[in-house]
Amino acid sequence: MPRVAVVGAGMTEFGIHDVPLEELFAEAAFGALDDAGAEPADVEALYFGNAMSGQAENATHLGPKVAAHAGMAGIPVQRFEDACATSANAFKNAVAAVEAGVHDAVLVGGVERCTPETGRDTAAMTRVFASASHRQYEQPAGLTFPGVFALLTKRHMHEHGTTEEQLAHVAVKNHGNGALNPRAHFGKEVTIEEVLDGPVVADPFRLMDCCPFSDGASAVVVVGDDVADSYDAPVDVTGVGHATDVVPIADKKTPHVTQAARDAAEEAYEQAGVSADDIDFAEVHDCFTGAEVLASEALGLVADGEGGPAAAAGRTARDGDVPINPSGGLKAKGHPIGATGTAQVVELTEQLRGEAGARQLPDADRAVAHNLGGDAATTVVSVMEVRG
Amino acid sequence: MSEGLTHAAWSDALREGVLLGGACDDCGATVGTPKAACPHCGARGLEPVELPTAGTVYTETTVEVPPEGIDERGYQVAVVDLGVARVLGRLDGAAEIGDAVALAGHVEDEQGYVVPRFEPA
Ligand SMILES: [Zn+2]
Secondary structure, eight states: OOSEEEEEEEEOOSBOOOSOHHHHHHHHHHHHHHHHTOOGGGOOEEEEEOSSHHHHHSOOOHHHHHHHHTTOTTSOEEEEOBTBTHHHHHHHHHHHHHHTTSOSEEEEEEEEEOSGGGTOOHHHHHHHHHTTSOTTTTGGGTOOHHHHHHHHHHHHHHHHOOOHHHHHHHHHHHHHHHTTOTTOSOOSOOOHHHHHTSOEEETTEEGGGBOOOOEEEEEEEEEETTTGGGSSSOEEEEEEEEEEOOSSGGGSSSGGGOHHHHHHHHHHHHHHTOOGGGOOEEEOOOSBHHHHHHHHHHTTSSOTTOHHHHHHTTTTSTTSSSOBOTTOHHHHHOOOGGGHHHHHHHHHHHHHHTOOGGGOOTTOOEEEEEEEETTTTEEEEEEEEEOO | OOSSOOHHHHHHHHHTTOEEEEEOTTTOOEESSOOSBOTTTOOBOOEEEEEOSEEEEEEEEEESSOOTTOOOOSEEEEEEEOSSOEEEEEEOSOOOTTOEEEEEEEEEOTTSOEEEEEEEO
16 A cells, blocks of 8 residues: 655756755756656645755755745745755655645655865865764764764674675675766776775775765655556655664664664565565665665665675675665765755656666566665665556 | 763763763663663663773774864774773774773863773773
């Protein structure tokens, strides 16, 4: 039983954009509306995500700014901030509101600029990103976001024997997928050797284990199940789970299991009436290669401890038994923080419609999106399916 | 916060070489940072407790690309397992997961916030 349907999907290229946030978001919003055959006047509410433009660009109160720029002034706009899980949280709330009948049709999306176009260099943006770790108990140690996921990944390596070479396989796979995605930030393939020879950012992560700083926007149109068939290409949303975990990292029970992802997945699968075995492919939050390994296990796509070997064996490649990140993921497609969650929904929508072009997966009927925020203390997991 | 462990008390203790945490009577958990209630069961009134100052490295990384405001590179950040609880801090002197370490002071940021500094035991 679908909760709602996605009937339109749009996104900008992820990369470097020297334009205001409003223009960037409008491109994605109009892409989603055009795809749905809808107009701004058809949108009853905007569920909008932006994580940190207050810090990065001195731009806040973005809701009415983007709505006004895109012909939607007047409607209610709610803005979400949940670090990297920002627009998945917007999506979750949009799904709930439409399902409950509060609105018939809403636009959900996000926008972010993270490149030096903001005027902030790597060190400055690294500090902005670090604001998602605990201000008093983590930031004074000089913990960065590569550092956060390095802490989780190194414990996983210790527990399960995951290797740097296995992590490199994740990067190689996602770069390869990104090379097939015209909207990806990185469009070229890389080799295991290139990944393993890169400069260390925070061990075990080298440069190519890390997603880039990206600019971009994404948006989808969500409508009720009862009206979905009046649109050309609806895709069903059958489950959305959302959970949090303890912050800071040191107080989490077992940091590397990413418990919030496990809880959110259980909730999403239960709503959809499916299990991990029923999932044909996944878009997961691979901000770092190790994060994809942790996510693949937390979602139940591979057994605990098998995330690294599965990547190295090609099981998560597009022709593997559990394809992960056919879009290229955050690693290659890019990671404009507040746009990432709904960009995953865009990829699920296009794949499930059979409209993913060169990166189209065969037999893609049911998929899962996993979008985490901060040190994985927020995770939203969404299940989408070909409309039955 | 009028009761329980506060950031101010935790920081003052750390400056004097003492690690404070909060112990939950209801579920038995101990956390290494102040919380208004137990993050694992929700019970209020965590009892402030003195934590051991020695333990083992639970996980660690060496940060080569620091945030703005930190000039050094190649510093190590670790989560240290003190037995009853874990805490995050700096680690001076190379140590790997499982190695014994002990509290050796603290580091302070530009706003005066402190976190523990450990060294190999
Ligand atoms: Zn408790």
